[in-house]
Amino acid sequence: xxxxxxxxxxxxxxxxxxxxxxxxxxxxxxxxxxxxxxxxxxxxxxxxxxxxxxxxxxxxxxxxxxxxxxxxxxxxxxxxxxxxxxxxxxxxxxxxxxxxxxxxxxxxxxxxxxxxxxxxxxxxxxxxxxxxxxxxxxxxxxxxxxxxxxxxxxxxxxxxxxxxxxxxxxxxxxxxxxxxxxxxxxxxxxxxxxxxxxxxxxxxxxxxxxxxxxxxxxxxxxxxxxxxxxxxxxxxxxxxxxxxxxxxxxxxxxxxxxxxxxxxxxxxxxxxxxxxxxxxxxxxxxxxxxxxxxxxxxxxxxxxxxxxxxxxxxxxxxxxxxxxxxxxxxxxxxxxxxxxxxxxxxxxxxxxxxxxxxxxxxxxxxxxxxxxxxxxxxxxxxxxxxxxxxxxxxxxx
Amino acid sequence: xxxxxxxxxxxxxxxxxxxxxxxxxxxxxxxxxxxxxxxxxxxxxxxxxxxxxxxxxxxxxxxxxxxxxxxxxxxxxxxxxxxxxxxxxxxxxxxxxxxxxxxxxxxxxxxxxxxxxxxxxxxxxxxxxxxxxxxxxxxxxxxxxxxxxxxxxxxxxxxxxxxxxxxxxxxxxxxxxxxxxxxxxxxxxxxxxxxxxxxxxxxxxxxxxxxxxxxxxxxxxxxxxxxxxxxxxxxxxxxxxxxxxxxxxxxxxxxxxxxxxxxxxxxxxxxxxxxxxxxxxxxxxxxxxxxxxxxxxxxxxxxxxxxxxxxxxxxxxxxxxxxxxxxxxxxxxxxxxxxxxxxxxxxxxxxxxxxxxxxxxxxxxxxxxxxxxxxxxxxxxxxxxxxxxxxxxxxxxxxxxxxxxxxxxxxxxxxxxxxxxxxxxxxxxxxxxxxxxxxxxxxxxx
Numbered sequence: 001x002x003x004x005x006x007x008x009x010x011x012x013x014x015x016x017x018x019x020x021x022x023x024x025x026x027x028x029x030x031x032x033x034x035x036x037x038x039x040x041x042x043x044x045x046x047x048x049x050x051x052x053x054x055x056x057x058x059x060x061x062x063x064x065x066x067x068x069x070x071x072x073x074x075x076x077x078x079x080x081x082x083x084x085x086x087x088x089x090x091x092x093x094x095x096x097x098x099x100x101x102x103x104x105x106x107x108x109x110x111x112x113x114x115x116x117x118x119x120x121x122x123x124x125x126x127x128x129x130x131x132x133x134x135x136x137x138x139x140x141x142x143x144x145x146x147x148x149x150x151x152x153x154x155x156x157x158x159x160x161x162x163x164x165x166x167x168x169x170x171x172x173x174x175x176x177x178x179x180x181x182x183x184x185x186x187x188x189x190x191x192x193x194x195x196x197x198x199x200x201x202x203x204x205x206x207x208x209x210x211x212x213x214x215x216x217x218x219x220x221x222x223x224x225x226x227x228x229x230x231x232x233x234x235x236x237x238x239x240x241x242x243x244x245x246x247x248x249x250x251x252x253x254x255x256x257x258x259x260x261x262x263x264x265x266x267x268x269x270x271x272x273x274x275x276x277x278x279x280x281x282x283x284x285x286x287x288x289x290x291x292x293x294x295x296x297x298x299x300x301x302x303x304x305x306x307x308x309x310x311x312x313x314x315x316x317x318x319x320x321x322x323x324x325x326x327x328x329x330x331x332x333x334x335x336x337x338x339x340x341x342x343x344x345x346x347x348x349x350x351x352x353x354x355x356x357x358x359x360x361x362x363x364x365x366x367x368x369x370x371x372x373x374x375x376x377x378x379x380x381x382x383x384x385x386x387x388x389x390x391x392x393x394x395x396x397x
Numbered sequence: 398x399x400x401x402x403x404x405x406x407x408x409x410x411x412x413x414x415x416x417x418x419x420x421x422x423x424x425x426x427x428x429x430x431x432x433x434x435x436x437x438x439x440x441x442x443x444x445x446x447x448x449x450x451x452x453x454x455x456x457x458x459x460x461x462x463x464x465x466x467x468x469x470x471x472x473x474x475x476x477x478x479x480x481x482x483x484x485x486x487x488x489x490x491x492x493x494x495x496x497x498x499x500x501x502x503x504x505x506x507x508x509x510x511x512x513x514x515x516x517x518x519x520x521x522x523x524x525x526x527x528x529x530x531x532x533x534x535x536x537x538x539x540x541x542x543x544x545x546x547x548x549x550x551x552x553x554x555x556x557x558x559x560x561x562x563x564x565x566x567x568x569x570x571x572x573x574x575x576x577x578x579x580x581x582x583x584x585x586x587x588x589x590x591x592x593x594x595x596x597x598x599x600x601x602x603x604x605x606x607x608x609x610x611x612x613x614x615x616x617x618x619x620x621x622x623x624x625x626x627x628x629x630x631x632x633x634x635x636x637x638x639x640x641x642x643x644x645x646x647x648x649x650x651x652x653x654x655x656x657x658x659x660x661x662x663x664x665x666x667x668x669x670x671x672x673x674x675x676x677x678x679x680x681x682x683x684x685x686x687x688x689x690x691x692x693x694x695x696x697x698x699x700x701x702x703x704x705x706x707x708x709x710x711x712x713x714x715x716x717x718x719x720x721x722x723x724x725x726x727x728x729x730x731x732x733x734x735x736x737x738x739x740x741x742x743x744x745x746x747x748x749x750x751x752x753x754x755x756x757x758x759x760x761x762x763x764x765x766x767x768x769x770x771x772x773x774x775x776x777x778x779x780x781x782x783x784x785x786x787x788x789x790x791x792x793x794x795x796x797x798x799x800x801x802x803x804x805x806x807x808x809x810x811x812x813x814x815x816x817x818x819x820x821x822x823x824x825x826x827x828x829x830x831x832x833x834x835x836x837x838x839x840x841x842x843x
Contacts, residue, residue, distance in 0.1 A: 076548040081562075085564050244468075245520050328439075330439050331496075331498065364471070
């Protein structure tokens with residue numbers, strides 16, 4: 001109402017704010033009788049845009065969001081408590097599941113934490129394969145969000161295309177790990193087993209495929225006027241706010257911060273690889289999505305580097321029957337597809353952890369949602385929610 | 398949108414990064430008495446602070462330009478047992494690239510643990526503190542609202558990550574899997590002796606229980622088996638009477654009746670059956686009955702078609718398909734797997750019943766249709782010999798050329814021949830198999 005009043009030249013008259021008739025003097029009827037009222041809108045817990053059971057309660061003033069409050073916990077499964085009742089090999093299967101789209105990256109974090117505590121040397125080949133699998137899992141994850149983000153904005157094609165590549169990569173990873181979603185391939189001290197025959201050749205071909213396809217997605221979405229109009233400038237996140245919330249991954253990199261654990265604290269063989277960290281400038285939905293696409297290409301580069309440099313040798317170390325982390329505490333974080341995933345492992349020297357804190361990227365990213373949605377239009381909510389890439393299981397654990 | 402290379406990142410972060418010991422020194426100097434303990438493990442600095450000084454220390458960490466901890470990573474509650482709880486706040490500096498963990502032991506013990514909030518310094522502290530409250534019940538003084546509980550439901554009782562909160566599933570039932578491998582020394586050589594793979598705690602108890610029951614005399618055993626045989630005989634007689642009344646009956650046979658009916662099926666030799674039942678020791682009635690019938694059939698090789706058909710004609714085939722009789726029929730068909738053949742034949746038998754074709758001699762169409770045990774027809778009538786299953790699934794020529802583990806990869810490998818990716822569900826090109834030899838990847842031995 002206030003906007004209209006400022007434009008009103010005289011009582012009962014107004015100027016059209018835009019469109020073909022911009023600036024035209026029109027008669028405004030019933031102006032004095034219009035009243036606005038805050039509206040409380042509940043979105044979710046079941047909503048396609050929330051990819052799971054995230055609920056957002058929104059206070060609306062007209063079309064503007066006054067206050068947004070994500071309500072989480074619908075998928076809380078008590079993983080941290082369960083981990084205390086399991087030994088380290090069982091935890092591998094457990095951490096597969098909090099972020100089901102980054103299963104291998106998750107188990108890698110726990111494996112590294114236990115290995116560092118035990119001061120275990122992982123064979124070179126195992127480290128290379130871990131990098132390889134982590135990057136394939138990253139591409140798998142990113143393709144999912146490339147597809148689903150387009151879908152949420154009304155572009156239905158990318159999701160079909162993305163799932164085509166996902167299917168091929170899942171097939172590839174299945175040939176090595178036996179799983180399509182929950183790989184359970186990492187072990188403390190190495191890997192479950194070596195790669196199958198022909199895996200590396202297939203990987204080399206697949207990166208070529210993914211690069212070509214990724215360029216197609218770029219054309220498909222970057223060249224789509226509607227997509228650009230709906231995402232550019234929508235939901236900007238400043239750098240300092242992102243840091244204050246502990247936001248990581250593409251969401252942080254889109255704000256211009258080249259923070260990536262693979263570069264700043266290299267684990268496994270990442271120290272020997274030139275990892276490209278794509279960054280954005282504005283931190284808006286568009287940048288977040290473009291960073292995601294660039295990360296796919298960067299992962300392809302890493303895989304090619306691994307394929308050129310992988311060595312032969314064993315993939316596991318001999319361990320005692322029962323793996324026990326020595327007493328102490330360690331914090332390990334790895335760059336997961338959605339951001340930095342940290343495991344704070346407190347051990348009392350027994351075979352199961354005393355405490356395993358899962359610092360998941362989605363939790364921190366979703367925590368920033370009230371800031372992002374504040375003042376946005378309701379119709380932009382989907383574009384914002386979809387561009388802060390998260391998995392609800394990763395939020396709730 | 399230009400990707401930055403990692404080199405510049407590493408250079409930028411490397412110059413001002415403070416190592417853990419330098420950080421510890423800096424914090425000690427600036428915070429003085431507030432620092433209770435400093436520990437550096439695995440290159441990670443953990444500073445234990447006096448709880449009340451946490452906000453000032455955190456503010457220093459955030460605002461001092463040398464530190465510049467602008468990134469709130471997470472905080473974690475830790476149960477310390479009788480001492481109470483600790484809260485570890487992990488901070489990171491995006492510009493410098495160093496970490497610190499600020500640890501406070503919450504005053505108030507286990508009863509009323511309290512820690513000052515950090516929500517006024519970092520926005521991210523809000524949800525993380527709510528989570529720690531939800532999981533440990535630690536009160537964060539000054540927090541804008543710890544309730545409603547963030548992860549658990551609103552009326553949840555207790556704080557789940559406290560050690561005195563028992564994981565009810567594990568309390569009610571011990572770990573259901575196999576027993577843990579026996580704990581051996583941590584010497585690290587994989588040649589440690591294999592631990593006995595006994596069952597879990599519950600199965601151990603079960604073993605004890607059977608062991609306690611085990612030492613019974615041979616007399617008792619014989620007596621028990623005699624009783625069982627008598628019971629079986631009586632049942633068989635009852636069933637005979639029933640059968641006489643309704644000659645083509647046995648259509649509403651329940652599972653218990655089926656056992657008896659099975660015995661009735663071979664009613665021409667009741668005495669042999671009873672004798673056989675007497676011979677058997679142990680096992681429940683059904684298994685015993687099956688064995689008895691097998692013996693009562695009077696065939697030294699029950700897997701011969703005649704004997705099998707006799708057995709299968711009786712309804713006992715339904716109950717014991719997975720047991721003795723099933724094994725027999727499977728034995729009569731070498732190479733066949735009893736588990737897999739049933740789904741193959743089921744639709745046939747159902748279809749046959751649906752067509753109104755004469756059912757198997759056992760004459761129990763309803764049971765045949767719903768019981769999903771085609772054993773009777775399979776052996777007795779027109780079912781193809783069992784080895785055909787193997788032939789259908791794995792043609793011999795294919796089996797020779799394509800080893801089982803590689804067939805998943807064949808479809809992947811054919812990408813590298815420059816062909817278009819195969820549509821999901823489409824059959825792989827025929828030449829994929831011979832081509833595989835040329836395109837073997839590294840590590841291939843062929």
